[in-house]
Amino acid sequence: MAKKPVTSRSGRFLKLAGMTASVATEYAGQKARGLFRTVDDEGAKSESYTRMASQIADTLGEMKGAVMKVGQIASQTQDFLPKEFSDALEKLQKEAPPMPFEVILEQVESELGKPVSELFEYLQETPYASASIGQVHRARMHDGTDVIVKVQYPGVDESCDSDLKQLRMALKLGGLLKMPKESVDLLFGEIRERLKEELDYENEAQNLKIFGEFHKDQPWVIIPKVIDSHSTRRVLTLELVEGDHISKVTPDRYSQETLNLIGHRIFTIMADQLFRFQCIHGDPHAGNFAYRPDGTIVMYDFGCVKKLKPEIVEAYRKALISALEEDYSSLDQHLIDLGARVGSQPAIDEAYYAMWRDILIVPFVDDEPYDFAEADIHKQVAAxxxxxxxxxxxxxxxxxxxxxxxxxxxxxxxxxxxGVQAAFKTELEKYLQS
Incomplete structure (x- = not known):
């Protein structure tokens, strides 16, 4: 049976404060043990990191909300936290345990102002999906329309700021942050801004309509339509649009030719949003995409959308061109323009840029199809x-x-x-020249 969630601000604060104290104690113990070692014991430090990370991951997974979302982002950002922490947080990328159904019913009726029986012919008790800040249930309107209802967990929006503050303190006291304070301020500021948008389902409804309009001439992209009459800031009702989760994309139903077509379409979606629309779907994990054997791609969850400044897109475009042309002095300047390189520091050794360029650029340098199934770019980066x-x-x-x-x-x-096999060189060049 699911635990009753901690939804009050004071309850969440106490839960996070307990986690922070535990992490700080573990870190202090690690430091004290280090004083008596003649050689730095990396194994012992790694074990200590793992214990701290597990404590934090368990707490975030139980609490859901903003802190769990930060955990998901942190697990994908290798320069943010130690590897042990990223590894422990990977489980937050998986399906979160569901919220009790009575909590969901209360939230729906409170937001939409009517009993569920008046709002829907039925609202299915078993979640269709559950995530960090909300839970999705299948339902049917009284006119027979099948829909999904996305319900935000109670209390997560009011607690966003205090949750983030407490999480940051836990990471700091645990010695887990590996960046200067200025960078941490900027990073948490950006995360907070995106979370505030994601916690506003009216904002997501608007995003769905904007992206639906943007992709209207690409019939192979499907974005669910919003049911405005049954949507508010904390409840979002959408038409039910189904496809196969990536785990169901199997050779008996999807030929290699279809997979390659889907691969090219994924690239087109990404490049169009970046270079043409200058506004991107910012949460591209497997659960937010579905596929059909005719090559159709269904996109879900437009809570995390990043509108890009034109000068950032232009700096990114120029950085890619410089990397492809192996013009590393220009690349250095464009990275400064992007805010990735500290301009007051000396120029970077070109061999360093060349090393990363040769790893990352492989799918874009050849006219022969690149086999993503065999790709080990992530392993080369980690090494x-x-x-x-x-x-x-x-x-x-x-x-x-x-x-x-x-x-x-x-x-x-x-x-x-x-398992896409595709060559993206010509397609990328087309976007870079525009």
Whole structure:
């Protein structure tokens, strides 16, 4: 049976404060043990990190809300936290345990102002999906329309600021933040801004309509329509649009040709949003996409949308061109323009840029199809992360473009899981020249 959730601000604060105290104690113990070692014991430090990370991940997963969302972002951002922490948080990417149905019913009736029986022919008790800040249930309107109802967990929006403050304190006291204060301020500021938008379902409804309009000439992209009469700031009702989760995309129903077509369409969606629309779907994980054997792609969850500044898109475009042309002095300047490189620090060794370029650019340098199923770019990146420490003072998290990086990484994993074989060189060049 699901636990009664902690929804009051004071209750959430106490829960997080307990987690913070536990993490701080573990860190202090780790420091004290270190005083008696003649050699730094990396194994013991890793075990200590793992214990702290598990404590934090367990608490965030139980509480849901803003802190769980930050945990999901942190697990994808390798330069944000130690590897042990990212590993522990990976479970937050999976399905969250559901909220009790009576809590969902109360929230729906409170928001829409009528008994559920008047609002819907039925509202299914078993969740269709559950996530960090809301839960989705299937339902049917009285006119027979099948819909899904996205219900925000009670209390998460009011507690957003205090949750983030407490989580940041826990990470700081646990010695888990690996960035200067200024960078942490910027990063948490960006996360807070995106979360505030994501907690506003009226904002998401608007995003769904905007993206629906943007992709209207691409019939192979389906974005669910909003049922305005049954939607508010904390309840969002959408037409039911179904497709296969990536785990159901199997060779008996999807040929390699279809997978490749889907791969090209995923690239087109991503590039159009970045370069043409300058507004991106900022949460591209497997649960937010579905597929059909005719090559159709269904996109869900438009709570996290990042509107990009034109100068950031232009700097990103120029950085890509410079990388492709191996013009590393220009690349250095464009990274400064992006806010990724500290301009007051000396220029970076071109060999360092060349190393990363040769790893990341592989799917875009050849006219021959690249086999994403065999892709190991993520492993090559992980193997080189230690080189970052040499230039720690020269780089900072590119706050304005962090969601672009997140979008690209999310799409890389989808292409890999789908087993796409495609050459994107010509397509990328078309977008870079425009």
């Amino acid at each position: 080189k992360t230690s080189t970052v420490f040499k230039y720690l003072d020269s780089f900072k998290p590119p706050v304005e473009s962090i969601f672009i990086d997140r979008m690209i990484a999310g799409h890389y994993w989808m292409l890999k899981r789908l």
